[in-house]
Amino acid sequence: MSSPSETPPVVAHHPALRHHFDTMATQKDSSLLGMWVFIAQEIMFFGGMLAAYAIYRNLYYDAFAAGSHHLDVKLGTINTAVLICSSLTMALGVHAAALGKRKATVLFLLLTIALGSVFLGIKVVEYADKFHHDLVPGPRYSAESLHGPHGEPLTADVALHSQLFFALYFGLTGLHALHMIIGVPIIAIMAWKAGHGRFGPAYYTPVEITGLYWHFVDIVWIFLFPLLYLIPHHA
Amino acid sequence: MSTHAGEVPEPYGRPGGPPPPERPTLPVREPVNYLNVSYGTKSWLLTVDHKRIALLYMFSITVMFAIGGIFATLIRLELLTPPGDMVQSETYNKLFTMHGVVMVFFFLIPSIPATLGNFLIPIMIGAKDLAFPRLNLLSWYIYIVGAVFTMYAMISGGVDTGWTFYVPYSTHYSNTHVIATGLGIFINGFSSILTGLNFIVTIHKMRAPGLTWWRLPLFVWAHYATSLIMVLGTPVIAVTVGMVALESGLHLGIFDPALGGDPILFQHLFWFYSHPAVYIMILPAMGVVSELVQGMSRKRIFGYSFVAISSLAIAMLGFLVWGHHMFVSGQSTYLGLVFSGISFLVAIPSAVKVFNWTATLYKGSISLDTPMLYALGFIGLFTIGGLTGLFLASLGLDVHLTDTYFIVAHFHYIMVGGAIMGYLGGLHYWWPKITGRLYPETWGRVSAIIVFFGFNLTFGPQFILGYLGMPRRYHYYPPEFQILHVMSSAGASILALGYLLPLVYFTWSMRYGPRASANPWDARGLEWEIPSPPPTENFVGQPVVTDRTYEYGSEEGTTVV
Amino acid sequence: MFSGFPLFPQQASTFAVRVDALYFFLIGISAFFSTLIATLLVVFAVRFRRRGPGELPPPIHGSIALELTWTVIPLVISLGTFVWSADIFVASRRVPPGAMAVNVVGKRWMWKTQHMTGQREINELHVPVGVPVKLTMTSEDVIHSFFVPAFRMKQDAVPGRYTTAWFEATKVGEYHLFCAEYCGTKHSQMIGSIKVMEPAAFQTWLAGGATGSPAQEGEKLFQSLACITCHRADSQGRGPRLEGLFGRTVRLTGGATVVADADYIRESILTPTAKVVDGYQPIMPTFQGLVSEEGVMQLIAYIQSLQQPGAEATVVPGAGGIKLQEGVPKR
């Protein structure tokens, strides 16, 4: 380890180097590690609700299947595809940033924002449908629009428990959507900064950790989609 | 002493080393340090210096401790007599709930990590600051917002669910401010998470050259283990209280048996965090004590690597025992057996620590100054508290003991007798470093002794009460328990005095205390090699570590600045 | 007994003796280790106190042998204690056959108990000495906990599921009954007493004041709730015959099986379509809201009494909670 108290470096510090770090490498490593630890935290955060989901789904399988079958698999699939595309554009954005391609970075980040917005837009359509059918848990909840595997109306207790499905549906997808709503403006800031030349091959850590965050949000959806939308219906 | 840095003077105050430079009696100008570098409210509220943030926290948690202490005082006053004649039952229930919530979430969990940890970790590892200074400040603001929510709930009528928020009582029957309190805890959780994240990254990435893991101070090891729990446990309590708040507000059914919800599921989720959380409260105190015993007996800790690794072992195993709070809840018998078995295992690393601390004293050069008195008190009381934990981990015995005063005594022994003693010991030990002033030693010893005796009188009788069958959270109680309750209340008033003393003389010392040298204890460690109080960026150059921490006696110093 | 300065609770059940033995053992262990640690601390602190500035103690860095010693000894003690305590716990869960059954319902803020012979009590429970008593508990609102210190017995009463506990009183007398799980404003007044009587005196007590037994009342409910229209003894109804159901293994649609214990029957009444008997349609309506927790317990008692001719009458309902299907877990 070279001692920093030797003659001060001739090279000027990178403008993005914060005072308490010695090198850009440490600063970057710290940010990346910080994001990974944050992601570990996020796993547990979703995990708490996932545990509730797993248990109630096993206890009230029919109710969960009935609830799941009201969800629109087509929209869900489209949204999954949209999110995967946005993950790709995000990865390409980071890639471009690493190579110092300014225009490409901005373009890919903007594409990511657009795809993220499409996802959220479709989510709004889906939520609106639940409101329309009184499937929002709470005093107005009604399972009237749900039906059993053969189109028959639900028995009273299955109807009762279907509310749990929707509570967890809104909880999990709501939490996920919240993460996206936080993510989009952050990507927008990144795009703005990239456009103003703040990043270069020597320093694009913010883009990179934003990417990590966005990919994680994608992964959450990869699990939520089959769990919520694709509960099979054979007894 | 191999590597060297230029103009910085040799660390002084070490036996055989250069004599400490004479401090001019009338300093023309105090050297610039983190305290006098700037003045004004803004310079504090917008600071990103980890040392100043530590002081912000120290101030806030002291306020919280006082609030929690006032609740405790009222509880003990009420329990002087069997009939509930001082306050109404509703009020009593709010008292212990708010006492528990404030003490656990807003005092003890942030206590050592956010104050001493924040202050010392960067210094101990030779860094200029934590890895994310602005995030650190944000953590404090989040903490304040959470506290404001909870305070709002308390002022506008309080909350009466017990600090455990068991459903369906909290979600469907309590008509107090469950939602606001829940939000307060939810928000506060993120403060804890971000602090832990900051520590982890700092410890991994910012260590001085030469400071390998096996040279790391044990205080830092303990905080690494604590951070692990903070980061991986706290999110679960956050979603859980979040769900409780939603359920209370909207009646979704998640925890409502009438709608198919399951109350036991809540308990699983709650304790999944709240058991590890008890180790958030004790591990940092263990870290402090590891420093104190070596510093005050001028001897390297006995079995360094065992003490270091046991912290991690406690943190990891601590995640796997949550069900020992639910032995009679209706949890499956099979699971009860598993949780009990692992609870016994988690006692082993704690035992290892206790024995190593004790062995460190052997042939030491032991000073009985205040920090050491607190450290000795910690070891003794933690041992009792921990051993009574074994009573509770014992399935058949816990059936009788659960939800009685035995539990209350157990956890106060560890949290008040252990964690708070550790905190106070650490505060005294590093006070000269933090403020640049000495506290009055005699008063310090007096307060340590008062705390020790007051504490035992307060909570010792509660073990007997518990085995007799006195249930906890009882406003009215059968008259035969009165004598023991009176003893406990008498002890509490002594204890209160013991806590008030440091409050007074620390405040005094901040202004009038004699100036402290850089290393008043003649201890080893990076923090003692920089001036007291330290300059803003802690070190003038980059410190380089050439030897293990705590090498007393060998003239091979640990560090060169 | 309600005054003075007790240091030790009464011992009035078979468990009390076993629990106390473990308690004393642990006190011994704790006393040993706390005294050991405290003595060492004090002796070292005095013997090796600092005698002057600049004193340098000899460097001692550790000892693997010692580390092993104080890892292994506590480990062995811990494991021993674990086995001992687990043994008591398992025994406290294994209700002996032939135990006298009592239903307990917690409700803010009172304990309602009912004997199988029909006597109802509030905040009191009369039991004979020397006879195992089994409590089946539930709650109508929040979680409560049935705690009798003199018996070293405690069990939560949880809404939405049945929990069980048992004890055998060994001394005639009157003992505290507490609610040990915080349940709201009057949690500390949800108390009562357990009255342990000589068997003869108990029989006399039992003879007085009986209303219908739970089974009889259950039968009435069975009629008034019109269960009888579908569950007919002649197998002609739309629902399965309930004779001999209790304790039998039932085959469900989908192939899983389940043991028909109290929890299962409760579930069948309140959420009938959760588990549908093989060969039947899920047409049974839910009775949630139409029948109280006590009513459900009475219906169970009635169904339990509908044994096949010759079958043993005292079958013990199971503990445990809302359960997943017993057979193959569903996806």
Next chain:
Amino acid sequence: MPEHAADPHAEPHDHVVPVGTYILVFLALMVGTAVTVAASYVDLGIWNTPVAMLIAVTKAGLVVSFFMHLKYSPRLYWIWLGAAVFFLAHLLLGTGADFLGHLFLNLGSPGT
């Protein structure tokens, strides 16, 4: 910077993943989605959910390894990710086991 014994003024060197890899991963993710959806319409008995989860885990693995560069990153990130997954598994296992507990050992109903 004990973990970085590099020249402090050097620029960080990153492993740059070729664009082709990203595209391949993307295609794999799309195929995985299609397979998940298709599989949910086939009656696999109790295996529907395990299969769906297996595909999801694979997809997540791809995203983590390539899009998030974990494959080219220090082991420390692995450890932290692993720790979270480990404790999450325990949370699910522990709470789940309470509802399955009697499958293994039902001490509650000896009478039956």
